[in-house]
Amino acid sequence: MATKLIKGNTAVVIGALYAGSDCFFGYPITPASEILHEASRFYPPLGRKFLQAESEEASINMCYGAAAAGHRVFTASSGPGISLMQEGVSYLAGAELPTVIVDIMRAGPGLGNIGPEQSDYNQVVKGGGHGNYKNIVLAPNSVQEMCDYTMLAFELAFKWRTPVYVLADGVLGQMIEPFTFPEKAIAPVIDKTWAVNGNAETRQNLVTSIFLDFAQLEEFNNRLQVKYADIERTETRCEQQNTDDADIILVAYGISSRIAKTAMDNARRQGLKVGLFRPQTLFPFPKKQINALADKNVTFIAVEMSNGQLADDLRLAISCRRPVELVNRLGGNLVTLDQVMNKIKAVAGK
Amino acid sequence: MTEKIISSKGIYNEFPRKGRNNPAPAATHYCPGCGHGILHKLIGEALADLGLQDKTVTISPVGCAVFAYYYFDTGNIQVAHGRAPAVATGVSRATDKIVIAYQGDGDLASIGLNETLQAANRGEKIAVFFVNNTVYGMTGGQMAPTTLIGEKTVTCPDGRDPLTQGYPLHLCELIASLQAPVFVERVALSDSKNIRNARRAVRKALEVQRDGKGYTFVEVLSPCPTNLGQSAVANNDFINEQMIREYPLGNFRDRTEEAEPVVRPDSDFTRESLDTLFELDSIPPSIPHDDAADTETQVKIAGFGGQGVLSLGIMLTEAAQAASKQVSWYPSYGPEQRGGTSNCSVIISKQAIGSPVVYNPDLLVAMNRPSFERFKNDVKPGGIIMYDAQIGDVELPPGVKGVAVPAQDLAEQAGSSRAANTIMFGVMLELGITRLPEAAFARALEANFAKKPKLIPLNLKILEFARQWVKNNVR
Ligand SMILES: Cc1ncc(C[n+]2csc(CCOP(=O)(O)OP(=O)(O)O)c2C)c(N)n1
Ligand code: SF4
Numbered sequence: 001m002a003t004k005l006i007k008g009n010t011a012v013v014i015g016a017l018y019a020g021s022d023c024f025f026g027y028p029i030t031p032a033s034e035i036l037h038e039a040s041r042f043y044p045p046l047g048r049k050f051l052q053a054e055s056e057e058a059s060i061n062m063c064y065g066a067a068a069a070g071h072r073v074f075t076a077s078s079g080p081g082i083s084l085m086q087e088g089v090s091y092l093a094g095a096e097l098p099t100v101i102v103d104i105m106r107a108g109p110g111l112g113n114i115g116p117e118q119s120d121y122n123q124v125v126k127g128g129g130h131g132n133y134k135n136i137v138l139a140p141n142s143v144q145e146m147c148d149y150t151m152l153a154f155e156l157a158f159k160w161r162t163p164v165y166v167l168a169d170g171v172l173g174q175m176i177e178p179f180t181f182p183e184k185a186i187a188p189v190i191d192k193t194w195a196v197n198g199n200a201e202t203r204q205n206l207v208t209s210i211f212l213d214f215a216q217l218e219e220f221n222n223r224l225q226v227k228y229a230d231i232e233r234t235e236t237r238c239e240q241q242n243t244d245d246a247d248i249i250l251v252a253y254g255i256s257s258r259i260a261k262t263a264m265d266n267a268r269r270q271g272l273k274v275g276l277f278r279p280q281t282l283f284p285f286p287k288k289q290i291n292a293l294a295d296k297n298v299t300f301i302a303v304e305m306s307n308g309q310l311a312d313d314l315r316l317a318i319s320c321r322r323p324v325e326l327v328n329r330l331g332g333n334l335v336t337l338d339q340v341m342n343k344i345k346a347v348a349g350k
Numbered sequence: 351m352t353e354k355i356i357s358s359k360g361i362y363n364e365f366p367r368k369g370r371n372n373p374a375p376a377a378t379h380y381c382p383g384c385g386h387g388i389l390h391k392l393i394g395e396a397l398a399d400l401g402l403q404d405k406t407v408t409i410s411p412v413g414c415a416v417f418a419y420y421y422f423d424t425g426n427i428q429v430a431h432g433r434a435p436a437v438a439t440g441v442s443r444a445t446d447k448i449v450i451a452y453q454g455d456g457d458l459a460s461i462g463l464n465e466t467l468q469a470a471n472r473g474e475k476i477a478v479f480f481v482n483n484t485v486y487g488m489t490g491g492q493m494a495p496t497t498l499i500g501e502k503t504v505t506c507p508d509g510r511d512p513l514t515q516g517y518p519l520h521l522c523e524l525i526a527s528l529q530a531p532v533f534v535e536r537v538a539l540s541d542s543k544n545i546r547n548a549r550r551a552v553r554k555a556l557e558v559q560r561d562g563k564g565y566t567f568v569e570v571l572s573p574c575p576t577n578l579g580q581s582a583v584a585n586n587d588f589i590n591e592q593m594i595r596e597y598p599l600g601n602f603r604d605r606t607e608e609a610e611p612v613v614r615p616d617s618d619f620t621r622e623s624l625d626t627l628f629e630l631d632s633i634p635p636s637i638p639h640d641d642a643a644d645t646e647t648q649v650k651i652a653g654f655g656g657q658g659v660l661s662l663g664i665m666l667t668e669a670a671q672a673a674s675k676q677v678s679w680y681p682s683y684g685p686e687q688r689g690g691t692s693n694c695s696v697i698i699s700k701q702a703i704g705s706p707v708v709y710n711p712d713l714l715v716a717m718n719r720p721s722f723e724r725f726k727n728d729v730k731p732g733g734i735i736m737y738d739a740q741i742g743d744v745e746l747p748p749g750v751k752g753v754a755v756p757a758q759d760l761a762e763q764a765g766s767s768r769a770a771n772t773i774m775f776g777v778m779l780e781l782g783i784t785r786l787p788e789a790a791f792a793r794a795l796e797a798n799f800a801k802k803p804k805l806i807p808l809n810l811k812i813l814e815f816a817r818q819w820v821k822n823n824v825r
Contacts, residue, residue: 002630005664005671005679017624022617023444046623047615049443053436054468061433061465065440068427069407073444091430175706176664176679178671181630185621196425198447200404206367206419208410208428213369255706262704337709 006179008146008172009034012102013042014179015150016074020186021100022048023073025062027055027081030114031170032104035076056081060088060101067097068207070195072154072188076102078170079112079120082128089163090129093224094209096194098157100150101135102166104173107332115332116170118254121309124165125282132221134228136164136235137282139253143177149280151182160231161194167282169305171255171334231284238286239278242268243293246275248347251290251314252303253279256335260303263340272348287317294318299347301325303335360394360403365420379417383582385539385572386414386481389548390421393450393479396553397424400560406448407441409434413454414487414574424450432462435469438476446614448559449476456486459495459519466521473530473564475612477555480521480567483574484593491577495519498596503577518596525567526602532564534603538571540589544599554606563609571597636674639787644700647784648708650725651774652693653717658771661798662715663694665775668794669786670698678706691720698784713783715774716741717757726750736777738770753777753824755816764815765808772809776816781824 006014012035016024024039026032036052043050049066053059059075066073077085082103092099103124107117127133136156138149146168153164192201211217242264243249252260257278267274277293277300279286294300300322302311311326318324327343329335364375380387397403403424410418412431419426429437434451442449451469458466458480469476485503486492492505496518500509510518522536533555537548548570555566571593573585580588625631649666653659663679670677681694695708710730716722716737722744729735731749739754746752755777757770764773772795778784779791792810799805 002625002628002633003671004628004630004633005667005677014628017627018621020619022619023440025440042627045627046618048617049614051439051443054464057433058436058439058465058468061430061436062440062443064429064433065409065427065437065442066444067440068437069441069444071444073440087430088433095428171680171706174681176667177703177706178677181625181628185619185624187619196407196427196441198405198407198425198441198445198449203404203423203425206426206428208419208426210416210428216370258703259705259707261702265704334705334707337705 002181003178004181005176006143007034007176008143008168008174009104010038011143011147011179012076012150012166013038014181015147016100016154017042017046017048018182018185019072019151019154020188021072021074021154022188023066023071024050024075025053025059025066025073026075027053027059027077029078029081031106031116031173032076032078032081032102034173035102035104056084057088060085060092063099064088064092064095064097067092067099068095068195069197070190072158074100074102076104078104078106079108082120082123086123086129089135090131090133091209092163093127093129093133093135094131095207096161097163097207098161099163100153100157100166101163102150103168105167105169107330113332114170116255116305116334117330117332118169118256118305119307119309119330120167121282121306124167125313133224134283136160136162136231136284137167138164139167139280139282140172141254141257141278143172143175143179146172147179147182156235158191160227162227167254169255232287235281236284236286236288237280238289239280240289241276243275243277245273247273247298248301248344249275249277249293249298250301250303250340251277251279251310253282253310256303256305259335259337260340263337263344266337266341267344272344272350274344285313285317290314290317294322299323299325301327301340301343301347303327303340305329305333305335358391358394359398360396360423361390361421362423367417367420378421380414381576383573383575383585384414385483385570385574388539388545389479389481389570389572390418392545392549392552393556394422395549396556400553400556402448402556402560406450407445408450409438409441409452411451411453411457412488413457415452415454415481416488418452432457432460433465434458435462435465435474435476435478439469439472439474442475443614446475448556451476451478453478453480454487455480455482455484455494455496459521467524467528470525470531470565470567471528473532473612475559475562475564477559478565478567479552480569481572482521482569482597483572485574485577487574487577498592520597522567522569522602530565531567531603532558532605532609533566535601536569536571536597536599538589538594538599539573540571540586547599558606558609562611562613563606564612569597571599634672634793637672637787637789637793639673639790641785643785646697646699646701647713648711649696649698649713649715649784650693650708650711650728651696651715652691652721652725655690655692657717658768659692659717660694662771662774663696665794665798666696666778666784668797669790670696670784672790672793673786675699675786676701676703678703680706691718693721693725698786713778717770717774734781734783736774753781760816760819761812764812766812769809769812772812773816776813777820779813780817780820
């Protein structure tokens with residue numbers, strides 16, 4: 001087990017390389033640029049392909065090309081760049097192409113600032129572009145998971161032939177933690193059943209998202225929904241701590257879940273029965289697991305760096321059966337420990 | 351709306367992709383007299399003659415040629431409006447095979463102009479075939495960047511007026527202003543002589559691709575009788591008499607002889623190469639260390655940019671890692687970094703670490719007064735503030751111990767004015783605040799200066815100097 005201190009953004013690139021990614025296309029944007037830098041440093045010495053694109057529209061379309069050829073490609077960006085990519089992501093979903101997109105969220109709207117936020121939740125988790133599609137969304141909360149989830153993202157992208165996001169934020173990108181390198185390095189094999197790889201075996205293949213015939217397009221859309229239902233059934237991941245006897249359950253992903261964990265530990269020390277529910281997949285949202293908790297008399301507190309985007313999904317997931325409180329900060333600020341503690345105490349009536 | 355293209359090489363014999371209830375399986379979807387069919391035929395023929403079909407990926411744009419994949423007997427990808435050069439770049443970089451981007455004037459010269467110029471400027475190994483028919487065909491004849499002055503379209507019903515709609519865009523001339531392209535030529539499909547020339551140019555472009563030499567661009571002046579509201583004959587006259595005046599035919603660049611093949615390396619997927627790249631064989635074993643205490647140490651380090659605040663944090667993180675502790679380092683960045691001050695949080699623990707942001711430090715290292723004032727009241731009761739003595743007199747919060755370290759002075763005495771942070775590191779070690787073993791501190795210094803190994807002995811000396819200072823001055 002090789003362990004080193006590694007920065008979150010670097011861990012993403014390490015994960016991609018060990019997962020057999022051979023193409024990276026990206027455009028600079030803080031706080032995701034280090035992924036671009038690290039890719040430019042580590043892809044070429046291995047003969048793997050790195051290119052700084054002219055825009056995020058170009059990056060995502062370069063991804064579309066490499067993915068259509070069956071290669072393991074990824075890009076990384078942040079809010080404004082992700083907004084620009086949405087057309088391309090819709091095409092990826094429509095053409096059922098596997099691509100990994102890493103979003104190191106920053107504060108918006110507009111140019112906003114480069115501080116951390118979680119405000120891309122809706123545009124990433126709900127699809128974001130036009131059409132009835134969804135993306136698989138993985139939410140790491142440590143440097144180790146930045147790597148591990150990037151590797152998982154490639155696996156899922158190819159298993160389901162769909163775009164997969166790794167949704168992180170400026171803090172996770174910037175922080176350094178001990179990190180254990182992957183055990184395996186994957187040498188990918190091109191799937192000749194669908195890829196268009198410029199060879200005899202794939203000459204008859206076609207990648208497209210057009211269905212002129214309304215009935216056919218409806219059929220295709222319905223098939224996509226079946227795929228998403230299968231994904232919900234099999235790929236949902238979450239982590240629970242102290243939820244068994246909890247009266248109050250903090251719900252948070254990414255860096256907010258780390259802050260929530262500290263708050264939970266503090267609250268437990270003060271005798272308050274507080275638990276933590278961390279969705280590791282945001283789509284599929286861990287509905288079954290959260291509903292099992294909602295069967296009990298609990299209050300949920302969503303801890304997020306966005307305007308209730310997670311809280312809304314939580315309410316939807318539990319059909320508003322339990323109160324959902326919100327603790328949040330916007331504008332590049334982290335939720336503070338005091339904020340969460342105060343809310344916990346208010347809910348507990350202390 | 352259907353025209354037969356005489357069965358041709360490189361093109362499927364029948365077009366089943368046209369759909370389930372296709373009454374004319376060997377007829378194209380193009381209008382009678384349309385130039386797309388002719389150009390398809392020329393490209394298909396060249397691909398077949400050069401034996402390239404098994405190696406080629408054709409990209410269908412958005413526009414009337416959106417269904418080019420009905421016809422080309424190659425690998426096929428359909429893409430978003432204007433993005434063909436970017437997609438082609440992705441395919442080419444990934445596969446190093448032959449890639450064709452087939453595009454209309456709205457697609458290539460309007461919405462996709464940036465992708466067009468950038469791919470050309472990078473000299474991507476792609477063949478771009480550009481159909482210039484002066485209008486948006488598919489969407490019903492709107493003005494295109496290439497619409498002639500005075501030409502009427504549905505969005506310039508009185509004719510294109512340069513004062514409000516600008517001038518026709520000359521793509522070959524634009525592309526030929528760049529250095530990378532290998533072959534740039536403008537041809538027309540308006541009569542048999544022009545078609546013969548077009549056939550030659552198409553073939554030449556694909557030969558450049560076969561030889562892997564780089565970017566080729568062939569602009570094809572092409573009829574769209576439907577949207578120009580003309581007969582096929584009149585449309586050809588329009589091309590010959592008006593379009594060619596605006597868009598002269600001819601070669602704009604031919605470096606096919608001199609250009610060298612662009613070679614792309616194979617990807618290396620072996621674990622050995624990855625492990626070497628990340629220097630995994632040079633990871634030193636962890637330093638044995640037993641620390642029964644189960645407490646967590648939270649450290650905040652703050653000062654001006656340039657005082658080594660962030661790297662002091664990283665050294666401490668390295669030391670903790672060397673002793674197999676859980677540890678996290680998080681820098682202030684972005685909005686917090688204004689005014690040239692910076693800070694970082696380090697948490698050292700036996701347990702998994704929650705928030706990496708330190709709110710209430712056990713130890714505050716303040717390298718300047720603003721940092722001292724900003725964070726002093728956050729320090730936990732019983733905690734310690736190490737601050738640079740240059741700050742002068744300070745007022746400490748109750749229950750907090752202060753250690754005034756003349757860090758800058760000591761660093762200068764020890765031989766490096768830039769090593770105030772190493773002094774602080776040594777004081778931390780000697781005071782035992784972090785309970786990390788001595789060897790871990792030395793290891794951290796070595797790791798921190800791994801890229802400038804000459805500085806390691808000096809900094810080890812400075813570390814020792816700081817420890818001596820503590821022994822002599824701090825009780
Ligand atoms: C983003 C986007 N905007 C607009 C359209 C609508 N659209 C389809 S084809 C087209 C024009 C294509 O014209 P051109 O490239 O000249 O090709 P032609 O049809 O003349 O062959 C437009 C605007 C689209 N599909 N996507
Ligand atoms: S509209 Fe014009 S470009 Fe389109 S198929 Fe008809 S003739 Fe060709």
